[in-house]
Structures are given as C-alpha cells and as structure tokens.
Amino acid sequence: MGSTVHHIALVVRDLDEALAFYRDVLGLEMIERREVAEEGVEIAFLSAGESMIELLRPLSDEGGVARFLDKRGEGLHHICLAVDDVEVAVERLRAAGAQVLNEEPRVNDHGVRYVFVHPKSAHGVLLELYERT
Amino acid sequence: MGSTVHHIALVVRDLDEALAFYRDVLGLEMIERREVAEEGVEIAFLSAGESMIELLRPLSDEGGVARFLDKRGEGLHHICLAVDDVEVAVERLRAAGAQVLNEEPRVNDHGVRYVFVHPKSAHGVLLELYERT
Known part of the structure; x- marks a missing residue:
C-alpha cells in the first residue's frame, strides 16, 4: 500500500495544558503518555483516525526539542509517514x-x-x- | 466517528521542485493541482492514506502565505482535521x-x-x- 500519515508531532510547553485543548476540547482520544528519558522528552499520543497527534514536551533545557521551543515557540515540529x-x-x-x-x-x-x-x-x-x- | 487528519499543509517556494521530492521521490500520488487566485496561491494535493499533503505556493509577494514564507521560510503551515x-x-x-x-x-x-x-x-x-x- 502507499504511504500514510503515521503521526504529526507538536512541541508544547505544558503537556497538561495541551491535553486540555487537544483531548478535552477537540475530543481526540489519548492513547499513551510517558516520559522518554533518553530523548529528554515527555510524550503523549492522541488518536486521529489512522494517524496520531504526538505532543512533545522537553524534560529539561537541553536537547533538540528544548532548543526548538526556545527558538520557535510551541508549534508543529515534524511529520511522520508510514512506508x-x-x-x-x-x-x-x-x-x-x-x-x-x-x-x-x-x-x-x-x-x-x-x-x-x-x-x-x-x-x-x-x-x-x-x-x- | 472521531476526528481524522484531513490534510497537512506545507508552504513551498517552487511547486515543481516540491513535487519532484514529495511526488517523485517519496512516491505520493498527486490528486489535484490548481491556482486559487482569490487566495493568491497555487496548490497541489498529494494522497497519503486517508489524509493528504497540501503544497502551497504564493502567487505574489502579498498575502498570508507569502508573509509566512518571507518570515519563516519553507515548512509546515497548518493542519486540518475532519470533524x-x-x-x-x-x-x-x-x-x-x-x-x-x-x-x-x-x-x-x-x-x-x-x-x-x-x-x-x-x-x-x-x-x-x-x-x-
């Protein structure tokens, strides 16, 4: 089959606040939430049909996601295609x-x-x- | 049913070059390409499962998409959920x-x-x- 959108990743400052919007207001179901210490992030995945929305929060001031947040603010970070x-x-x-x-x-x-x-x-x-x- | 990802929109400088990557290298099928004069853009939609990738090119130096390109460069512009x-x-x-x-x-x-x-x-x-x- 052809490529599909696996997930769209967003960088956010506060995961609870982002969930209050994406889960509670938009109504997307949360599938998973966990810290990925080795990548320095906390993540949450929300279901959106065959795709997911990934929320990414840096655990510290270091690493790529923290630098992205510092430089560009919250917003779209990457997209992932399933091949x-x-x-x-x-x-x-x-x-x-x-x-x-x-x-x-x-x-x-x-x-x-x-x-x-x-x-x-x-x-x-x-x-x-x-x-x- | 729940929300799904309808499309992910990218702003690009040159639609032919962007198609050379997203269509010809990544292999996404082009569904539609046309100018939307009233919005000042040329658009192309590529199929990615139940979602689409939208490529947006400003037709002039004016309008929101041209300002986005000038300020932030090429990249992710917006996401659209179907509700x-x-x-x-x-x-x-x-x-x-x-x-x-x-x-x-x-x-x-x-x-x-x-x-x-x-x-x-x-x-x-x-x-x-x-x-x-």
Whole structure:
C-alpha cells in the first residue's frame, strides 16, 4: 500500500495544558503518555483516525526539542509517514541526493524501524519515515 | 466517528521542485493541482492514506502565505482535521475560550464547511477544521 500519515508531532510547553485543548476540547482520544528519558522528552499520543497527534514536551533545557521551543515557540515540529519498506525509501532518498539523518534505520521501543530526513531536503519539513509493521 | 487528519499543509517556494521530492521521490500520488487566485496561491494535493499533503505556493509577494514564507521560510503551515459537525466543534472551542478565526464557517469550492483556529489557542498550530461530507 502507499504511504500514510503515521503521526504529526507538536512541541508544547505544558503537556497538561495541551491535553486540555487537544483531548478535552477537540475530543481526540489519548492513547499513551510517558516520559522518554533518553530523548529528554515527555510524550503523549492522541488518536486521529489512522494517524496520531504526538505532543512533545522537553524534560529539561537541553536537547533538540528544548532548543526548538526556545527558538520557535510551541508549534508543529515534524511529520511522520508510514512506508512499506524503510530501506527502499532510504535508497530512493539517497539516490535523489536527500540527506537522511541516520546512517542505518533506528529501532524504537515497539520494534519499528525509522529514519529522519533533514528539513533542507524536504522543503523545510523535518520528516520521519516509519516502516509499517 | 472521531476526528481524522484531513490534510497537512506545507508552504513551498517552487511547486515543481516540491513535487519532484514529495511526488517523485517519496512516491505520493498527486490528486489535484490548481491556482486559487482569490487566495493568491497555487496548490497541489498529494494522497497519503486517508489524509493528504497540501503544497502551497504564493502567487505574489502579498498575502498570508507569502508573509509566512518571507518570515519563516519553507515548512509546515497548518493542519486540518475532519470533524463530524463543524458547528458543534466551534461551540466547544468558543466555550473553552479558543479563538475561532471565522465568525461563521466558510464554504469551499467542494461545498465543505470549514473554520480556522488561531495558533495562540492551539499551542502554536494553525488549525483548520473541515466538516466531513
């Protein structure tokens, strides 16, 4: 099948306040909320059809998400597309001269293989590609 | 049904170059491309599962999209959720103190009713709500 939108990630200052809007006012169902200490963030995933909205809050003043918040304020951070085969996608990207940020795909806690593409290669968008499982 | 992601909109400088990446390298299928003179933009919609990626290019140096490009460069511009009933959504938003940018829902060329929510009410995200048809 073709690519789908796996999630859209937003950086927020206060996760409870963001949930008061995205969950309680907009009515999106929360699927998961947890700290990811090694990445220095607290995350929450909300369901939106076949996609999710990811809320990201930095746990400290350090790291990429904290720098994003400091420089740009709250808002859209990245989008993640689910693809059939991440290796094939990476090959196509590299062949086209796009900058893939990971030498090899990384594997997350759920066993999903993923890579990031530099915003300069994707018209200003930090793009994540997940391999559909 | 619950809310779904209708589309994610990106502002780009050159639509052909953006299509060379999003359509030709990432492999997303183009559904539509046209100028919307009254909004001062050229748009292209690409299919991504139940959602779409919208590419937006300003037709001149004037208007909100041109100002966005001038100030922030290319990148993520807004997200649009499809909701069951836009009036109900607007009532909930107003009751919660969120700033809805349209006094009454607007209607697009496809007869879809929609509103925008100010980024300051949505944690930095320009949020569009479409009524599912």
